[in-house]
Amino acid sequence: GENVEQHPSTLSVQEGDSAVIKCTYSDSASNYFPWYKQELGKRPQLIIDIRSNVGEKKDQRIAVTLNKTAKHFSLHITETQPEDSAVYFCAASPANTGNQFYFGTGTSLTVIP
Amino acid sequence: DVKVTQSSRYLVKRTGEKVFLECVQDMDHENMFWYRQDPGLGLRLIYFSYDVKMKEKGDIPEGYSVSREKKERFSLILESASTNQTSMYLCASRLGKSYGYTFGSGTRLTVV
Numbered sequence: 001g002e003n004v005e006q007h008p009s010t011l012s013v014q015e016g017d018s019a020v021i022k023c024t025y026s027d028s029a030s031n032y033f034p035w036y037k038q039e040l041g042k043r044p045q046l047i048i049d050i051r052s053n054v055g056e057k058k059d060q061r062i063a064v065t066l067n068k069t070a071k072h073f074s075l076h077i078t079e080t081q082p083e084d085s086a087v088y089f090c091a092a093s094p095a096n097t098g099n100q101f102y103f104g105t106g107t108s109l110t111v112i113p
Numbered sequence: 114d115v116k117v118t119q120s121s122r123y124l125v126k127r128t129g130e131k132v133f134l135e136c137v138q139d140m141d142h143e144n145m146f147w148y149r150q151d152p153g154l155g156l157r158l159i160y161f162s163y164d165v166k167m168k169e170k171g172d173i174p175e176g177y178s179v180s181r182e183k184k185e186r187f188s189l190i191l192e193s194a195s196t197n198q199t200s201m202y203l204c205a206s207r208l209g210k211s212y213g214y215t216f217g218s219g220t221r222l223t224v225v
Contacts, residue, residue: 034213
């Protein structure tokens with residue numbers, strides 16, 4: 001089955017700096033890659049996603065890039081703010097299996113004011 | 114907005130008890146999932162269902178079973194709870210392959 005690896009496991013940045021979280025996947029059939037943000041004590045929320053026919057997608061301060069050849073995708077957060085502090089999960093969804101996601105192990109991001 | 118509701122936010126159960134975790138979604142999604150979330154291990158798939166009365170094992174099904182008698186409801190059952198099943202349990206639903214999950218608020222289960 002699919003295997004998703006996520007790095008780093010923890011990340012601290014100064015407010016206003018950029019943060020980058022990277023994920024790799026193993027199944028070349030994966031074609032949908034969502035990112036989730038989970039604040040302390042809350043449910044994971046979808047923040048951005050990308051499909052395999054697209055190389056980059058942006059939404060305000062958040063962007064995701066996908067390199068299908070290398071089988072990796074990254075989340076970029078610019079001009080970080082304290083409210084960006086949370087755990088971020090990447091996921092991959094293979095096209096040729098069920099509708100489940102395979103998640104990375106999460107990155108705990110702390111933005112220092 | 115899709116709502117996914119988990120019936121209990123916190124549960125404390127004794128070893129050996131049969132435990133039911135309930136999840137209900139209100140947007141006619143065909144696909145529903147149960148994950149457990151543990152520090153350092155991320156979200157691991159226990160079971161999922163793509164239709165009424167259908168179920169598929171995920172990566173860690175041992176010690177669990179599920180029931181989906183109605184489209185909107187997906188139940189996770191711990192047949193005989195053990196302390197290593199202490200965890201946060203998250204239910205999710207999904208419309209189809211081109212869509213993300215919507216998660217419930219989670220149930221923090223403690224088995225003593």
